[in-house]
Amino acid sequence: MSRGSRIGTVGMTLIFVVLGFFPLYGSDRMQVTLVQVLTYLTLAIMWNLLAGYSGLVSVGQQGFIGIAAYSMFSMSELNSIDPFVSVPLSAMVCAAISIPVALLVFRLRGGYFAIGTWVVAEVFRLLTLEINVLGAGNVQSLTTKNAFSGYGLEVRKNLVFWSAWMLAIGATLTTIFVLRSRLGLALQAVRDDADGARGLGVDITRVRMIIWMIVAAWTGATGALIHINSATVTNRDAFSVASWTALVVFIVIIGGVGSTIGPYLGVGVYWIITEQLKQQNTWRFIVLGALAATMSVVSPKGIAGLIHRWKPFEIFPVTRRLEVGKE
Amino acid sequence: MTVLEVRDVSKTFVGPVLEGMSFSVENGEAVGIVGPNGAGKTTLLNVVVGDVTPDVGSVWFKQQNITALPSNHRCRLGIAKASQIPRPFDGLTVFENVLTAATFGRVGDRSHDEDVAVESLVTTDLLAKANSVAGSLTLLDRKRLELARALASQPTVLLLDEIAGGLTEAEVHVLVEKVSQIHRAGMTIVWIEHVVHALMKVAERLIAMSFGQKIADGNPSHVMADPAVREVYLGVEGE
Numbered sequence: 001m002s003r004g005s006r007i008g009t010v011g012m013t014l015i016f017v018v019l020g021f022f023p024l025y026g027s028d029r030m031q032v033t034l035v036q037v038l039t040y041l042t043l044a045i046m047w048n049l050l051a052g053y054s055g056l057v058s059v060g061q062q063g064f065i066g067i068a069a070y071s072m073f074s075m076s077e078l079n080s081i082d083p084f085v086s087v088p089l090s091a092m093v094c095a096a097i098s099i100p101v102a103l104l105v106f107r108l109r110g111g112y113f114a115i116g117t118w119v120v121a122e123v124f125r126l127l128t129l130e131i132n133v134l135g136a137g138n139v140q141s142l143t144t145k146n147a148f149s150g151y152g153l154e155v156r157k158n159l160v161f162w163s164a165w166m167l168a169i170g171a172t173l174t175t176i177f178v179l180r181s182r183l184g185l186a187l188q189a190v191r192d193d194a195d196g197a198r199g200l201g202v203d204i205t206r207v208r209m210i211i212w213m214i215v216a217a218w219t220g221a222t223g224a225l226i227h228i229n230s231a232t233v234t235n236r237d238a239f240s241v242a243s244w245t246a247l248v249v250f251i252v253i254i255g256g257v258g259s260t261i262g263p264y265l266g267v268g269v270y271w272i273i274t275e276q277l278k279q280q281n282t283w284r285f286i287v288l289g290a291l292a293a294t295m296s297v298v299s300p301k302g303i304a305g306l307i308h309r310w311k312p313f314e315i316f317p318v319t320r321r322l323e324v325g326k327e
Numbered sequence: 328m329t330v331l332e333v334r335d336v337s338k339t340f341v342g343p344v345l346e347g348m349s350f351s352v353e354n355g356e357a358v359g360i361v362g363p364n365g366a367g368k369t370t371l372l373n374v375v376v377g378d379v380t381p382d383v384g385s386v387w388f389k390q391q392n393i394t395a396l397p398s399n400h401r402c403r404l405g406i407a408k409a410s411q412i413p414r415p416f417d418g419l420t421v422f423e424n425v426l427t428a429a430t431f432g433r434v435g436d437r438s439h440d441e442d443v444a445v446e447s448l449v450t451t452d453l454l455a456k457a458n459s460v461a462g463s464l465t466l467l468d469r470k471r472l473e474l475a476r477a478l479a480s481q482p483t484v485l486l487l488d489e490i491a492g493g494l495t496e497a498e499v500h501v502l503v504e505k506v507s508q509i510h511r512a513g514m515t516i517v518w519i520e521h522v523v524h525a526l527m528k529v530a531e532r533l534i535a536m537s538f539g540q541k542i543a544d545g546n547p548s549h550v551m552a553d554p555a556v557r558e559v560y561l562g563v564e565g566e
Contacts, residue, residue, distance in 0.1 A: 185419075185423060185426060185430060186427065186431060188416060188418055188419055188423075189416045189424075189427045191416075191418065192415075192416035192417050192419065193414045193416055195378065195398075196414050196416070197431075198397065198398050198399045199378070199398045199402060200402055200407075200431060200432040200480055201399045201402040201403050201428065201431035201432030201433070202399055202427065202431045203399050204399070319420060319458075320423050321420075321422070321458050322441075322457040
């Protein structure tokens with residue numbers, strides 16, 4: 001491991017540790033913002049794993065956010081399961097549903113795959129409109145009578161924060177673990193040349209399915225938490241392509257697609273812009289979109305690519321280096 | 328022992344590409360396949376590795392019918408191909424490229440993956456570039472990498488599809504040396520090549536194809552002297 005990588009890893013660990021104690025010393029307002037930043041970080045890490053490292057450019061991840069929102073709602077509000085327990089359970093629901101979805105969309109390639117994932121997400125949204133027990137499209141709330149019974153506001157707020165914190169840490173560790181494993185090698189080979197990878201013995205359907213399910217699960221867990229935080233489930237918002245895919249794609253493109261550090265840099269930019277353009281959701285969107293578009297022309301590998309040009313090192317080393325010249 | 332056998336294979340794309348093509352390869356042999364453009368040579372190799380499914384006919388490997396097996400299974404059984412146009416995994420390093428083949432294309436003890444990968448880089452003189460990103464390689468190095476990846480899967484039969492194409496005379500010479508060296512170490516080789524003099528240095532047997540059919544098969548100098556082969560070659564290529 002190079003010196004730069006070691007400093008990066010230690011620094012990142014420190015940041016996460018300090019963040020973990022935030023509810024004890026930080027302001028409430030900042031804590032609300034941090035939950036948003038951490039959930040977007042998790043979504044960005046997962047989309048990067050899917051699109052940047054596995055070549056599966058999905059624009060239908062909002063489908064899993066929506067499914068998780070309704071799954072969390074039906075578990076915690078309609079059946080008395082603890083809402084925070086419903087987070088991992090919703091992740092499992094998403095992983096299970098992702099299997100038939102994959103069987104359908106994996107038949108498609110490139111742009112058709114992207115559109116296919118979007119269509120599937122939209123189909124799930126329309127399906128939830130037909131289910132009366134889920135409110136048939138009307139705004140549903142998590143109430144203190146059911147879902148939040150036994151939870152004070154303060155406790156709930158802190159549990160949401162720590163859950164978001166754990167999801168982001170978990171997503172980081174998952175990325176490093178996956179990319180350093182055999183699976184990571186296969187995924188990147190499939191991304192670069194699927195037929196070539198198959199010719200060298202890689203079962204491409206299997207490796208794509210594994211990463212697809214992992215990402216669906218993490219995206220679902222994040223989706224469930226986002227809606228515990230907002231305490232409402234609105235059909236259009238839960239399945240919003242703009243909020244849960246477009247914004248996430250912008251973040252990853254600005255930070256660096258196919259770079260482990262990219263999502264962190266991108267979410268940093270997202271944070272700054274959100275702070276500057278509070279209350280102006282449309283402008284925030286326009287600025288981030290314009291930045292992403294510019295970045296994809298100027299530096300297709302984002303800010304991470306610019307840094308790499310200046311000084312090549314990996315904060316999280318995932319490249320398998322061979323030490324040569326000692327024989 | 329016959330390791331590889333293609334039986335009566337036909338394949339039609341827009342027009343017929345292979346028509347009742349058959350050939351077999353013995354263990355340890357080096358077989359060259361020649362023929363003018365459009366004779367169906369590349370399609371034939373694609374049928375062998377499983378990238379193309381024949382309309383009729385079958386492919387056998389070590390007495391097993393593998394016609395229905397996907398290419399990743401065939402690679403693990405022991406068939407590997409180096410293609411005419413090398414397409415490395417551009418985002419991975421040279422070492423990671425061969426490691427992919429050693430890890431997924433090879434059956435055996437997983438703790439040897441890295442050693443096998445390194446060995447293939449040594450054989451192809453790529454060790455010094457092990458940590459370079461594959462997308463940055465020159466054509467010759469890309470061709471070397473293509474060969475190294477095939478070797479790292481430790482195949483029984485190595486298929487080479489015009490790997491000398493596009494190289495200078497000196498580079499072809501180096502490549503021929505490499506292939507002979509690999510063959511002398513016991514590898515069974517099937518080599519398609521337009522650069523016939525390169526092929527003649529390695530192949531112990533030559534198969535000539537024209538319009539999807541076999542027109543000659545046997546001792547290289549006999550095949551090249553065959554009137555049918557001369558007509559196809561001299562007629563089409565004007566050499």
